[in-house]
Amino acid sequence: MPSRRTNPKKPTKAASISDVARESGVSIFTVSAVVNNKSHVGKGLRQRVENAIRKLNYRPNLIARSLIKQKTQTIGMIVPDIANPFFPMVVRGAEDAAQKQGYNLLLCNSDDSLAKEEVAIELLLSKRVDGILLTKAAGDFQPSLRKMIKEVNVPFVLVMRTYPQLTKDAVVSDDYQGAYEAVCHLARSGRRRIALISGPLKISNAKERWRGFRDALEAKNLPYDPELVVEGDYRIESGFRAGHSLLSHRPDGIYVANHLMTVGLLKAVEEMGLKCPEDFGLVSFDDYPWLGIFRPRLTTVELPKHQLGSEAAELLIQRIAGNHGKPVLKKLLPELRIRESCGFAQFVSNGQHANVPESEQVLTHK
Amino acid sequence: MPSRRTNPKKPTKAASISDVARESGVSIFTVSAVVNNKSHVGKGLRQRVENAIRKLNYRPNLIARSLIKQKTQTIGMIVPDIANPFFPMVVRGAEDAAQKQGYNLLLCNSDDSLAKEEVAIELLLSKRVDGILLTKAAGDFQPSLRKMIKEVNVPFVLVMRTYPQLTKDAVVSDDYQGAYEAVCHLARSGRRRIALISGPLKISNAKERWRGFRDALEAKNLPYDPELVVEGDYRIESGFRAGHSLLSHRPDGIYVANHLMTVGLLKAVEEMGLKCPEDFGLVSFDDYPWLGIFRPRLTTVELPKHQLGSEAAELLIQRIAGNHGKPVLKKLLPELRIRESCGFAQFVSNGQHANVPESEQVLTHK
DNA sequence: TTGTAGGCGTTATCAA
DNA sequence: TTGATAACGCCTACAA
Numbered sequence: 001m002p003s004r005r006t007n008p009k010k011p012t013k014a015a016s017i018s019d020v021a022r023e024s025g026v027s028i029f030t031v032s033a034v035v036n037n038k039s040h041v042g043k044g045l046r047q048r049v050e051n052a053i054r055k056l057n058y059r060p061n062l063i064a065r066s067l068i069k070q071k072t073q074t075i076g077m078i079v080p081d082i083a084n085p086f087f088p089m090v091v092r093g094a095e096d097a098a099q100k101q102g103y104n105l106l107l108c109n110s111d112d113s114l115a116k117e118e119v120a121i122e123l124l125l126s127k128r129v130d131g132i133l134l135t136k137a138a139g140d141f142q143p144s145l146r147k148m149i150k151e152v153n154v155p156f157v158l159v160m161r162t163y164p165q166l167t168k169d170a171v172v173s174d175d176y177q178g179a180y181e182a183v184c185h186l187a188r189s190g191r192r193r194i195a196l197i198s199g200p201l202k203i204s205n206a207k208e209r210w211r212g213f214r215d216a217l218e219a220k221n222l223p224y225d226p227e228l229v230v231e232g233d234y235r236i237e238s239g240f241r242a243g244h245s246l247l248s249h250r251p252d253g254i255y256v257a258n259h260l261m262t263v264g265l266l267k268a269v270e271e272m273g274l275k276c277p278e279d280f281g282l283v284s285f286d287d288y289p290w291l292g293i294f295r296p297r298l299t300t301v302e303l304p305k306h307q308l309g310s311e312a313a314e315l316l317i318q319r320i321a322g323n324h325g326k327p328v329l330k331k332l333l334p335e336l337r338i339r340e341s342c343g344f345a346q347f348v349s350n351g352q353h354a355n356v357p358e359s360e361q362v363l364t365h366k
Numbered sequence: 367m368p369s370r371r372t373n374p375k376k377p378t379k380a381a382s383i384s385d386v387a388r389e390s391g392v393s394i395f396t397v398s399a400v401v402n403n404k405s406h407v408g409k410g411l412r413q414r415v416e417n418a419i420r421k422l423n424y425r426p427n428l429i430a431r432s433l434i435k436q437k438t439q440t441i442g443m444i445v446p447d448i449a450n451p452f453f454p455m456v457v458r459g460a461e462d463a464a465q466k467q468g469y470n471l472l473l474c475n476s477d478d479s480l481a482k483e484e485v486a487i488e489l490l491l492s493k494r495v496d497g498i499l500l501t502k503a504a505g506d507f508q509p510s511l512r513k514m515i516k517e518v519n520v521p522f523v524l525v526m527r528t529y530p531q532l533t534k535d536a537v538v539s540d541d542y543q544g545a546y547e548a549v550c551h552l553a554r555s556g557r558r559r560i561a562l563i564s565g566p567l568k569i570s571n572a573k574e575r576w577r578g579f580r581d582a583l584e585a586k587n588l589p590y591d592p593e594l595v596v597e598g599d600y601r602i603e604s605g606f607r608a609g610h611s612l613l614s615h616r617p618d619g620i621y622v623a624n625h626l627m628t629v630g631l632l633k634a635v636e637e638m639g640l641k642c643p644e645d646f647g648l649v650s651f652d653d654y655p656w657l658g659i660f661r662p663r664l665t666t667v668e669l670p671k672h673q674l675g676s677e678a679a680e681l682l683i684q685r686i687a688g689n690h691g692k693p694v695l696k697k698l699l700p701e702l703r704i705r706e707s708c709g710f711a712q713f714v715s716n717g718q719h720a721n722v723p724e725s726e727q728v729l730t731h732k
Numbered sequence: 733t734t735g736t737a738g739g740c741g742t743t744a745t746c747a748a
Numbered sequence: 749t750t751g752a753t754a755a756c757g758c759c760t761a762c763a764a
Binding site for chain 1: 733740741
């Protein structure tokens with residue numbers, strides 16, 4: 001007698017499996033079997049069931065399925081900020097790989113804040129995602145959080161930034177190598193006072209890039225001058241400030257650890273009336289299709305963003321599937337794209353070229 | 367090395383509400399009440415329950431909750447491509463607004479393909495998202511799809527592109543107005559042969575921008591020359607091709623309907639040895655912080671991307687909450703940012719200025 | 733081949 | 749205030 005089907009506000013509820021069973025005059029089991037292409041259901045019944053499904057516009061409730069299967073086919077992904085141009089392609093890579101294997105992406109932004117990061121993780125865990133792709137915010141987890149994550153048994157894969165205290169599974173770019181090559185290139189093109197605009201040294205890849213910078217200087221017999229190293233936060237504004245404080249020391253080469261800070265730097269450069277590559281050579285991390293029209297053409301170290309995301313997702317899905325192999329730390333190779341922001345090569349270490357302009361490489365990227 | 371640390375394989379299932387009940391010696395009901403801050407539970411019991419929760423590291427299973435509540439607190443968002451620099455900020459806006467109201471975002475890419483779009487919608491519906499934010503792919507839904515969506519009773523809000531056949535709820539930029547102003551500005555700076563590189567005219571905003579273009583020409587008594595109108599697809603490559611086919615007709619002003627096509631255009635421009643703004647004035651849609659260092663400074667029509675996303679999410683959440691008011695079509699105002707890609711104003715309609723450089727406006731955007 | 737019944741983890745409805 | 753108990757929609761042994 002508690003019948004509210006006359007409730008005017010009550011919009012036709014979606015059909016459930018039992019509705020289909022009733023409509024087609026079979027049991028719930030049979031419907032389920034049909035829906036899941038299970039054990040050969042009699043041709044006739046299958047037909048009837050399928051008709052009922054169409055008629056009722058039945059759509060399996062994946063929430064209910066998740067509950068019983070203890071799998072949501074959903075991956076949580078936490079990035080610092082999807083509006084930072086670096087991450088969209090990484091997310092896209094992850095989404096492509098996930099999609100291909102029947103997973104979806106629940107996206108969160110941490111703004112590189114530990115508090116937001118923790119909230120996001122808690123939420124994703126409550127929503128019972130099958131695994132989490134994490135670009136760790138700068139700084140350390142609360143011990144309690146780390147402990148909880150350990151116990152909860154949901155696989156994590158780190159993206160772009162390592163954090164061994166959490167997991168050794170990570171997909172990153174070889175930042176040391178990238179920075180090393182970048183600085184070597186600056187040295188090769190005759191720069192002696194080479195500066196670094198670094199990311200936050202608490203972040204693993206910033207540290208790696210710093211190490212690459214330092215070792216390249218050493219390899220090229222160039223001095224490491226602390227005055228020429230500024231720590232930024234990977235955002236435009238910090239690159240701008242770094243530029244102002246740095247340029248007064250007249251470096252003749254600058255390696256910037258990401259694109260956004262390069263943008264800030266170049267604003268400062270302009271304000272100060274300096275010219276690139278005449279006054280200083282520049283190598284930046286991170287390349288984008290739209291940089292193709294920027295002048296001077298920037299020599300950059302490009303990271304395989306899409307691949308970063310897709311390989312991370314694939315690894316995560318393996319873990320979800322129960323592959324408990326040993327930890328995987330995948331380092332993808334960056335690519336030095338030599339263009340013209342380092343100007344002419346005046347000193348060449350291998351002696352093959354001298355006073356040769358940097359080669360031009362066309363951006364063929366889609 | 368010692369291989370096992372006493373745990374052969376411990377998939378320790380997460381604690382459930384009944385575990386907590388048992389641990390604390392109360393009923394499930396009481397635990398639930400505590401978790402949800404419900405009816406005044408006795409101080410003592412509450413304490414005991416909370417201790418048990420902590421001890422067992424209990425975390426409510428939102429999947430189960432969703433099943434019974436028929437609400438997932440999840441919003442599906444379908445964009446053409448998160449790697450297109452336009453969308454990240456829109457998604458960010460949506461995420462911020464959703465987050466604030468206790469919702470999460472399930473992100474899908476359609477690549478502007480009807481097939482992928484349909485798959486994404488089906489999936490989101492099966493996962494029982496509470497609503498969907500959709501940037502409609504170019505083209506029409508299958509009638510069956512449209513019918514299904516109507517019946518399924520899940521609110522949709524369109525983002526950036528209208529599609530009245532589906533729903534009148536939409537949050538878009540005022541594209542007509544933006545284009546109109548852009549073209550008027552070109553005319554004001556003395557351009558007479560003004561060209562258009564348009565988006566796919568099947569997409570509502572491309573059509574609107576085209577209308578704004580056409581009407582502005584008429585208002586300025588300039589001819590509409592079909593030779594000077596090329597339809598692209600909003601991607602770099604199409605801007606490049608459009609540039610090549612267009613520039614041979616020597617327009618002295620070009621309005622490009624989005625940023626990516628502008629990038630393509632400028633590549634073509636360079637190949638042809640042309641100069642902006644000397645050879646032609648340029649107004650582009652879509653502005654980005656990193657464009658601040660590009661020369662010539664681009665005069666653009668900026669769209670409030672973040673707001674687009676956040677307002678769409680807020681409207682959607684209202685619909686989810688049962689607010690069945692009349693359809694809302696929200697048009698957000700674009701902003702003409704006058705910089706230098708139109709060169710000097712030679713012909714000024716209001717007679718106040720002549721031969722004045724375009725004013726410079728600093729990008730203060732965060 | 734098909735059906736029955738129990739359970740997944742919550743919330744909601746009644747009693748007590 | 750609490751506590752059983754029935755949904756929620758689906759999967760899956762176990763039977764038939």
